[in-house]
Amino acid sequence: MEMGSPMSWRMIPERYGLIGTRCENCGTNYFPAREVCKKCRRKGKIVPMKYSGKGKIYSYSLVASPPRGFELEAPYFIAIIELKEGPLITGQLVETENEDVKIGLPVSVVFRRIQASGEEGLIHYGFKFKIDRK
């Protein structure tokens, strides 16, 4: 979907800075941010929380048929990453060959271009993940 400037800008703290939230009442961490704790609801005490960007691969898929806007990058890996702080999050894996990818491998966040609105439009940045090499 075409994304306008206001939509892209208001997501900068989360997408650039990995700022999510945490419920101080029950200790559950949320990324992306939630303003209502799923467990405590109105009794929850939600505060901002910065995430480390460290995690491991929980599941992955090599996307060969891309959606509109991702044609040049295909094929690319989409993964669900289990962040060190607990939440699962969806993102692309970069600089990765087929045989490298396995469930459980440690990854770190990297800052990348995600997509652009139209040919000369606004570039939307955000996080992707890279497998940690020893």
Next chain:
Amino acid sequence: MRRVAIVGAGMTKFGERWEDSFRDLILEAGMQALQSANMKGDDIDALYGGTMAAGRLIGQEHITALIADYMGLNPIPATRVEAACASGGVALRSGYLAVASGHHNNVVVGGVEKMTDVSVSDATTALGGAGDQEWELFMGATFPALYALMARRHMHEFGTTEEQMAAVSVKNHANAAKNPYAQFQKEITIEQVMKSKVVASPLKVFDCSPITDGAAAVILAPLEEAKKYTDTPIEIVASTQASDTIALHGRDSLTSLKATRIAAEKAYKTANVTVKDIDVVEVHDCFSIAEIIATEDLGFFKKGEGGKAAEEGRTALNSDISVNTSGGLKGCGHPVGATGIKQAVEVVWQLTGKAGKRQVDNAEIGMTHNVGGSGATCVVHIMKRC
């Protein structure tokens, strides 16, 4: 609450219907349903319609007003229901609740999607709206990719294989080959599935439901009046629904849909039946892995054993449990908003002995399972011969 019956059912042939518009399709299914209930327009008190993405696919919103208009049903109330791929199932539940409550007497419920007027890429993008636009689709995930993430995890946790997933598609094509309404009336082999092009690994083209035009409709009436319209009413003995996180990554598990488990548990309890009583079930196999997960979550097989069951033929026509006799979303086609209603039409035909070559022997109790997105909505119906 009053008891509710389905007294009429109809559907179009599913497929690439280049000659027919959105309104042609729903009119064809709606009139067929009205005729099968021996009803006239004057007998209908309200209309509910399920469609997911008419605005994105044909530029038309306000679709139930249009349907009521073209079916000659003005001035009855006409309400659109949207829950992504579960739009049809949730529309059926809305109609059920309207009749059960006593507010409306006879209700027509339709589901329709016209998908081939746009490119495959545009259709895929429109369907992406069923997921989390800001946190899944934005990152480059597609619907096949989300189900691929579930498949990979199912393989990891339970040893499910790509061949077992392929067996689901092979079985659904075998059923579709016996269904004159199906998009693909053709059998396929495990080898063909395995060799088909990768869409999002480990899912291949033949693991995925197609892009389809089609419509389906049912007529609901209070059970006590049902025999006025048909000799073979089918009672809806349970209509349940549950929700879960919009994004797949928000769930407790990638290998089970909690919304399915909750809706199914409530449905069995409401209908006072167990999974062993179900003779025929239409499950939401938008991807082959989805049928495996559904047959586990609905209780037909233990968690992790759905793939093996499919491979052993335990879900084939007239085996342990006849799953997706219509051919399912894979073989019969998946006009998104129509799917939930088509599932009901298939079960009605099975329970009234009208399923032709794909008839399940002595089918008395049937079930439908319709999922929205990657599992954020699930709606389950149990139906019974009267």
